[in-house]
Amino acid sequence: MKFVGLGLAALMLAAASGATANPQSKAFIKNFDANGDGEITMAEAESHREQVFSLLDRDRSDSLSREELVRRIRMVEQVLSENEIDKKASSDSIDAMIAQYDKDKDGEISFAEYNNGIKGWFKRKDRNGDGVISADDARRA
Numbered sequence: 001m002k003f004v005g006l007g008l009a010a011l012m013l014a015a016a017s018g019a020t021a022n023p024q025s026k027a028f029i030k031n032f033d034a035n036g037d038g039e040i041t042m043a044e045a046e047s048h049r050e051q052v053f054s055l056l057d058r059d060r061s062d063s064l065s066r067e068e069l070v071r072r073i074r075m076v077e078q079v080l081s082e083n084e085i086d087k088k089a090s091s092d093s094i095d096a097m098i099a100q101y102d103k104d105k106d107g108e109i110s111f112a113e114y115n116n117g118i119k120g121w122f123k124r125k126d127r128n129g130d131g132v133i134s135a136d137d138a139r140r141a
């Protein structure tokens with residue numbers, strides 16, 4: 001359930017990386033940490049998120065439909081099955097995630113909506129507000 005609790009942004013980010021077994025581990029930071037200094041800057045998160053979005057948006061509509069999200073999350077679940085992810089909960093939570101991020105209520109998450117989600121995620125993660133997610137920030141999230 002911890003994984004689900006991280007929210008859609010983190011889930012999307014993890015999805016593109018083939019997912020890590022433990023999102024709170026150092027491996028989680030490694031996914032985004034382009035320069036390998038053990039911390040995630042906003043710039044690193046941003047460059048990562050563009051890759052993730054294009055990966056998720058299979059029909060290139062610049063918008064993520066429920067089907068696109070479900071398909072990708074299924075793949076993540078397979079990777080994470082050893083980590084005892086609650087499959088039903090994560091599947092159900094897709095609707096909740098879309099509701100949270102889909103500001104214009106068209107049933108899809110546009111790139112702009114997705115960007116806002118990532119920014120919110122970054123802010124929540126970056127506990128001390130220094131613009132960098134350190135290993136310590138990631139652990140506490």
Ligand SMILES: [Ca+2]
Binds near residue numbers: 033036037039040
């Ligand atoms: Ca870094």
Ligand SMILES: [Ca+2]
Binds near residue numbers: 057060061
């Ligand atoms: Ca799409």
Ligand SMILES: [Ca+2]
Binds near residue numbers: 106108109113
């Ligand atoms: Ca939308």
